[in-house]
Amino acid sequence: MTTDLGMPSTGLPRGTAGVPRLPDDAARQTKREFTSDQEVRWCPGCGDYAILAAVQGFLPELGLRRENIVFVSGIGCSSRFPYYLDTYGMHSIHGRAPAIATGLATSRPDLSVWVVTGDGDALSIGGNHLIHALRRNVNLKILLFNNQIYGLTKGQYSPTSELGKVTKSTPMGSVDHPFNPVSLALGAEASFVARTMDSDRKHLTEILRAAAEHRGTALVEIYQNCPIFNDGAFDVIKDRTEQEARIVHLADGHPVQVGPEAARQVLVRAAGGSLEFVPEAEAQGREVVVHDAAAHDPTQAFALSRLDSPQMTHVPMGIFRNVDRPTYDDLVRAQVEAAIDTAGGRAGDADLDALIRGRDTWTVA
Amino acid sequence: MSSKSVQQLDRVVIRFAGDSGDGMQLTGDRFTSETAALGNDLSTLPNFPAEIRAPQGTLPGVSSFQLHFADHDVLTPGDAPDVLVAMNPAALKANLRDLPRGATIIANTDEFSKRNLAKVGYTENPLEDGTLDSWHVHSVALTSITVEALAKFDSLSRKDKERAKNMFALGLLSWMYHRPTTGTEAFLATKFGARPDILAANLAALKAGLNYGETTEDFAVSYEIAPATMPAGTYRNITGNVALAFGLVTAAHRAGIPLVLGSYPITPASDILHTLSGLKRYGVTTLQAEDEIAGIGAALGASFGGAIGVTTTSGPGVALKSETIGLAVSLELPLIIVDVQRGGPSTGLPTKTEQSDLLQAMFGRNGESPVPIVAPQSPADCFDAGLEALRIATTYRTPVFLLSDGYLANGSEPWAIPSVADLPDLTVEFATEPNATDDKGGAVFHPYLRDEATLARPWAVPGTAGLEHRIGGIEKANITGNISYDPDNHDLMTRLRAAKVERIADTIGPLEVDDPSGEASVLVLGWGSTYGPIAAAVRSVRNSGGTVARAHLRHLNPFPANTGDVLRRYDRVLVPEMNMGQLALLLRARYLVDVHSFTQVRGLPFTTVELADAIMSLARGADDDSISPVATHRGLA
Numbered sequence A: 001m002t003t004d005l006g007m008p009s010t011g012l013p014r015g016t017a018g019v020p021r022l023p024d025d026a027a028r029q030t031k032r033e034f035t036s037d038q039e040v041r042w043c044p045g046c047g048d049y050a051i052l053a054a055v056q057g058f059l060p061e062l063g064l065r066r067e068n069i070v071f072v073s074g075i076g077c078s079s080r081f082p083y084y085l086d087t088y089g090m091h092s093i094h095g096r097a098p099a100i101a102t103g104l105a106t107s108r109p110d111l112s113v114w115v116v117t118g119d120g121d122a123l124s125i126g127g128n129h130l131i132h133a134l135r136r137n138v139n140l141k142i143l144l145f146n147n148q149i150y151g152l153t154k155g156q157y158s159p160t161s162e163l164g165k166v167t168k169s170t171p172m173g174s175v176d177h178p179f180n181p182v183s184l185a186l187g188a189e190a191s192f193v194a195r196t197m198d199s200d201r202k203h204l205t206e207i208l209r210a211a212a213e214h215r216g217t218a219l220v221e222i223y224q225n226c227p228i229f230n231d232g233a234f235d236v237i238k239d240r241t242e243q244e245a246r247i248v249h250l251a252d253g254h255p256v257q258v259g260p261e262a263a264r265q266v267l268v269r270a271a272g273g274s275l276e277f278v279p280e281a282e283a284q285g286r287e288v289v290v291h292d293a294a295a296h297d298p299t300q301a302f303a304l305s306r307l308d309s310p311q312m313t314h315v316p317m318g319i320f321r322n323v324d325r326p327t328y329d330d331l332v333r334a335q336v337e338a339a340i341d342t343a344g345g346r347a348g349d350a351d352l353d354a355l356i357r358g359r360d361t362w363t364v365a
Numbered sequence B: 001m002s003s004k005s006v007q008q009l010d011r012v013v014i015r016f017a018g019d020s021g022d023g024m025q026l027t028g029d030r031f032t033s034e035t036a037a038l039g040n041d042l043s044t045l046p047n048f049p050a051e052i053r054a055p056q057g058t059l060p061g062v063s064s065f066q067l068h069f070a071d072h073d074v075l076t077p078g079d080a081p082d083v084l085v086a087m088n089p090a091a092l093k094a095n096l097r098d099l100p101r102g103a104t105i106i107a108n109t110d111e112f113s114k115r116n117l118a119k120v121g122y123t124e125n126p127l128e129d130g131t132l133d134s135w136h137v138h139s140v141a142l143t144s145i146t147v148e149a150l151a152k153f154d155s156l157s158r159k160d161k162e163r164a165k166n167m168f169a170l171g172l173l174s175w176m177y178h179r180p181t182t183g184t185e186a187f188l189a190t191k192f193g194a195r196p197d198i199l200a201a202n203l204a205a206l207k208a209g210l211n212y213g214e215t216t217e218d219f220a221v222s223y224e225i226a227p228a229t230m231p232a233g234t235y236r237n238i239t240g241n242v243a244l245a246f247g248l249v250t251a252a253h254r255a256g257i258p259l260v261l262g263s264y265p266i267t268p269a270s271d272i273l274h275t276l277s278g279l280k281r282y283g284v285t286t287l288q289a290e291d292e293i294a295g296i297g298a299a300l301g302a303s304f305g306g307a308i309g310v311t312t313t314s315g316p317g318v319a320l321k322s323e324t325i326g327l328a329v330s331l332e333l334p335l336i337i338v339d340v341q342r343g344g345p346s347t348g349l350p351t352k353t354e355q356s357d358l359l360q361a362m363f364g365r366n367g368e369s370p371v372p373i374v375a376p377q378s379p380a381d382c383f384d385a386g387l388e389a390l391r392i393a394t395t396y397r398t399p400v401f402l403l404s405d406g407y408l409a410n411g412s413e414p415w416a417i418p419s420v421a422d423l424p425d426l427t428v429e430f431a432t433e434p435n436a437t438d439d440k441g442g443a444v445f446h447p448y449l450r451d452e453a454t455l456a457r458p459w460a461v462p463g464t465a466g467l468e469h470r471i472g473g474i475e476k477a478n479i480t481g482n483i484s485y486d487p488d489n490h491d492l493m494t495r496l497r498a499a500k501v502e503r504i505a506d507t508i509g510p511l512e513v514d515d516p517s518g519e520a521s522v523l524v525l526g527w528g529s530t531y532g533p534i535a536a537a538v539r540s541v542r543n544s545g546g547t548v549a550r551a552h553l554r555h556l557n558p559f560p561a562n563t564g565d566v567l568r569r570y571d572r573v574l575v576p577e578m579n580m581g582q583l584a585l586l587l588r589a590r591y592l593v594d595v596h597s598f599t600q601v602r603g604l605p606f607t608t609v610e611l612a613d614a615i616m617s618l619a620r621g622a623d624d625d626s627i628s629p630v631a632t633h634r635g636l637a
Ligand code: SF4
Pocket: A041, A042, A043, A045, A046, A047, A048, A077, A078, A147, A151, A152, A225, A226, A227, A228, A229
């Protein structure tokens, strides 16, 4: 499987600008240093293990001081993640991690703040905080482990479970229409939206790298297998032959295509603006869709996210959107700094005295 | 100034009442500033509807502002007005029942039209049909005189001119009570600096009001109230919400840590958000969050990062924040939750005061979840309460409730401004070094290794090398902070969290009792904003020869260590509250003392008279029924 995202690293760590780095001559950090002494308690075979290994393996590459990295999570299987990383971490409450991380990231520009969440945590109980973090564009990296099920509460359907799903709480099948996390994030005007998969370490690492470099909220949906309650949810795109026909690798600046060389299909714009795959040979003379992750207008990225179907006929993977816009935390800090500058520096006792006195005073001798 | 006669008074209560759009709050504010500048002691009570502009001229649309000022120590905004300024029939009707016979009414006759009278159910004009014979009525065509006085302002519409009638009323009252208007003139100049014509019109209306008093025969007497003797110092007038915002900023400054407010707009707390949002220059960061939960979440996140996280709200918001407060209890991080209480349950009475969130603050979370509670006793005291809340939060690494209320929030009083350098040093110490060794002798950090005196855990903030650790809402092992489901450990941690909050009593000083004769058998014990009304009632009882002791709780959790002793020292204890007896419930449960609960939930502070009556009847040994909640409900009395 290729991992060329078409977005070669710029080498400019904008996403972590302001976070103290290791000196250039320091020994390179290792995965071991990022591994805490806590016993990992996920079920055997859980996709979370692979994601943890990928993150532990990737973090040293950032070259950041370990003490300046913070992982904040909500509640759910995936939210145990911070316990297993030897960074600062907070395992908070259900759905609220983006809100807590917003306060932390805004008040501490010297931290690299990551949120770990799941489909229930982020899209159900915490949906409000997620969309507001995305629209504000706080400099957070949100890793959304999507296993399309509630694991920790033992197997109820989640907001990403497919229609008709039979679970303990839906014996006759779910009647809830699922969210598409990528579509939702794009609708909330997220500045960085990507999708990857637990089992593809290389792709996952590439996406983490791009997310870390992005300044602003990066929403990374990670397809994650829950072997206990929703085993095989992504099997069809993990199968070596099937995946080639189904996974649409989004490569920036390249035509969007899918399938093996011999049966390649190309994405074209149909009359009315919708997108459809046609055999390469039939693409002649049609408007071929070229992926443009940096396009200001998210319309095409959104259309790509709609290529999903419950049958996973076509599953786009990679970076849907990666645009620059000012981040909330930078703007908030800039206002505070501007106010301090205008006043001629940080406030001392005398400034506080002047503030609380106000203008209308009288003196009693 | 005037050839008319001048009388000396020791105290006056004025109520300005009008339509929500009549500018009564502004008029009241300005009169208050003039009064403060003159050196009277004072206390104010704004009272306004939740609707921004209820239908014009209706009873629900009436907004009022009451001011009590005197040549002596003022404790309450006053039970009953001596003067009512009624800008329309609705304002008259809504306020007349509070007005003692013989009081003065200044009514704007222009608004007493058939239509406006009918709107509030008057079939006859009360100004003319003898209804008001027992009061001293000044009928003044406030609107038309104002419009006439502004005749030369061609650029202004009639509506603009009419709008200045509140300045005319202010001018008239300023003449009546010899208030200086220079402060108001300066205020108007700032407010209308960009509209010179409007500024000139307002100044002209103010002046016209002054002249009207001076020249019309209707107003024969004006009054002087000598300055109060107050302790030496520099004073200003301040509302509770502003004092609270200043207290929090000053506390963070004295602590040497940034203040981060995460908040969602809610009445009557929003003014704290507004005030703090304007104080960025003092290093304050404010985040208006997407909801109440996100507000406190952001605050807690900031606290994890070494700031003092603050969230400001009212009761409905506290309900939403409860889970995060529980998380803060478990994380043992500093956090301040300001609850400006209002009438409940549910949306309740958004603009009216109540003290009914005490038990919510105390117990409104799942599990054993103790949270310290601090309550200010007056508008200016909100400043000190802010300092105290931060001291407790940072010293004991705990969320702290600060229970203000609608009366404190919007009410105002003179405040002897402290010198910031003289305030307590609240410097915070963060953990910087490992605090333990592992079995191989290596230095390690244990996030739940406690200080022996305070039982506080170390506050190690991200960015500190070597202290990387994970905390969360799952029960943690004592000392190491690792996840633990061990039964004994949970029992221990639960007791440690409770003991930590109890330890706060070591640093809060005893409950002080005001019992000058030492012979009282009745103690009145209050908390929060009932301080003024209780003190005034106690003074009134003593002035009429009674003996009664008085004490007031600033800390509701934990109580001062001597609270039980104090309660047991008196034959009877009266606990007045603007709720159904929440403090009384706690005291009874904790100390097994059968305190007498005296309650009302009318959205307004107690009056001095009703409290004094309750004290007297308890002193006479009257049985409980006479002061039961039902009996004090006026509708049933
Ligand atoms: S329940 Fe599923 S998601 Fe949770 S740990 Fe087990 S395998 Fe992983």
